[in-house]
Amino acid sequence: MSDTVTWRGWLLDPAPASRGQARLGRWYRSWRAFRRNGLAMTGLIVVLALVLMAVAAPLIADPTAATLQVLTSRLQPASSAHWFGTDELGRDIFARIVFGARTTLTIVALVSIIVVPAGLAIGLPAGYFGGWVDVVLMRITDIFLSFPRLVLALAFAAALGPGIENAVIAISLTTWPPYARLARAETLTRRHAEFIEAAELQGASHLRIIVTQIVPLCLPSVIIRLTLDMAGIILTAAGLGFLGLGAQPPAPEWGAMVSSGRQVLLDQWWVSTIPGIAIFVTSVGFNLLGDGLRDVADSRSA
Amino acid sequence: MITLEHVTVSYGTGAKRIRAVSDVSFRVSAGEAFGLVGESGSGKSTVLRAVAGLIPHALGRIVLDGREMQVRRPKATRKMVQMVFQDPYGSLHPNQTVDQTLTMPVAIHKLGNTDRRVSAALQEVGLGREHRYRYPHQLSGGQRQRVAIARALILEPRILLLDEPTSALDVSVQAEILNLLARLRRDHGLTALMVSHDLAVIAHLCERIAVMSHGEVIEITTADALASGNVAHPYTRQLLRSNRGFDRSGAAIVDASS
């Protein structure tokens, strides 16, 4: 107990003695604000559970059961042997859900690390330099934005061929535009702030200003936008899976699972519905997390 | 030290071109404190920013320490002129500690001895080690302005520009900051160019003062002349009258038409 008190005291120290302490102290205060929000915590727990499930998948379910076709036990309802029943090829749905989490998370993670830097790289210079740089970059963004996301993803996936990597590329290509817009908007707001002027006055190069001054200001809203977008990304991946692009059989993927259960939806509802519920819960979890993050960010900037 | 000759600054292009500053000329000797006073829209802040090199001047010459300043300034000249901004909160990056804010200029110019320089700068403006790793929102207005002053001085400039340095501060803090600025100016032999709308504040720090209105210099006078009311231009006289305070008996209300 006394250890906690000392740690907390150190983190909340009003006179931090090092950069690290100051930064950790800031994180800790934000965490405390976040913790107070029940819904946000729920979202966080859901997301953490998902990550845990994906990482510890082999410990939770039998890996072979996810792809093992036992045609004699097709379309079985939930039982002690198969907690969520079996699908149309006799595969254990529970195992497929658990391993499908890996697929979903992989797609989400890969899309995130592509989209955020890409959005920043296009939106920041557009907002910072203005002029023809802005015009060119934003018109490119507009072109990508003018297509409905799923249709464009579909076109790219169809052109690139099936497979998870191509699905990731297709989704990324259609998801980045709003982040560029957001980065540009944030940059425009701060562009003429006095601390930017002060940095210019000190002789900071454009690159230094963009990286050290503007990126830290844009990052929170971009990340929050990303968490709120997760639901959309998951659904797009599911959509692609539903249409046969993206993850290919026999690899488990929630969208593909929903699709394959279409024929038997009325009688063996669990084949489509259970992966559907998984998609739903995950999306809501990310949404709540994103909302919570945004509330914390708003209160910090207020 | 500072010479402006027929400086004009305009914004916008074509039909919407506005002249924020028209044909302004004055000289400031080394070690002198020169004030620019006027109401909002008079162009005084624009002149300051043109001297700082933050905005380009369309016509005329700006000469600092014998060197004529072009629109694009090389990094080395940046060390010569620094500025303290009006809003103590807006001039500090909200996500950077005091330490980071002070370290950046040292890093940009590769001066070395970072830790010693930062500590010395903080000490000079009356802040202590407990302030070094705080974020701006954890500091009071006066403390933030001290950080801004420390940042301006850490590059050891010869010219210090002051843009209404105390108007966003509480009255009781104003005196501290004005005293600090006066002392630092004396200790470092700085040449100061200060902008304010408050005649009393300007006359406190500056010896010579230029009165501006609508982008032009109306009159260049001294603090003593202002104090004794010995001024030439009627606009300056009007400014002095307003500064004297609200007069309940005699205020003639002027109709406004926007």
Place this chain on the structure above:
Amino acid sequence: MTQSPIPLLSVRNLRVVYPGEEGDFVAVRKISFTLGRERLGIVGESGSGKSTTGRAIMGLVAAPGRVEADEMRLGEVDLLRLDERGFRRLRGKRVAMILQDPKYSLDPVMSVGYQIAETHRCHFGSSPLAARAATLEMLSAVYIRDPERVYELYPHQVSGGMGQRVMIAMMLIAGPDLLIADEPTSALDVTVQHQVLAIMDDLVRSRGMGLILISHNLHLVSAFCDRVLVMYAGHVVETCNASELAAARHPYTRGLLASLPELGRRRAELPQLQRDPAWAADAS
């Protein structure tokens, strides 16, 4: 200044508390004052509680802030017993507030005339035509030369001083008894400041209203008001007639007055205010 038998505003032991996770913050600590048909200035720096006092009177202290007092009356109305509906009926009609920057206090998507007329319709249920007529009359009362033209302007098209005149018109059109002005001229140039104050002076005098002027500017308040309250850290540290401010007794007031730079009195160093923690301490 004759005082009516029932004071226009009477406040006794007003306390405003904002509960927080790291302890309660007491913005106003048991202050008391009365106001007749006169001008009262409340002077203080940021954090002194002066703005919070004004808001408490208007019922604008947002939850979780709490307003407590032994007594808080506007004429015969007990402000402590009012709920939000009660306050809404009061605001505009009996007590009005002018804020600092018309850029932020005027609705940017409506013309200024429309906003003023809306206030009139809201309080009197008047027809659009009658409201417009009343608005034009009010705009003339604040010395706007061509009210018909200004009626159609949007807030971003009017200058700061004009915007404040519009605010004054909007706040006074329903004929309140008390006007609370919170830093009404701080965002304006000096010459414009005096114009706006002169207009307020004229209207308050001709309508027999009471005025509370909240400001950080000691000299302004002492020149404009009849009486002055000086606040520090939620306490009232000084009460005096405006004309006697130079002879103030409390060390905070004296320190503040001494630390102001004065044209004509060149000092090498301005005396700095030394804060005594005793000033902020609660009496009880």
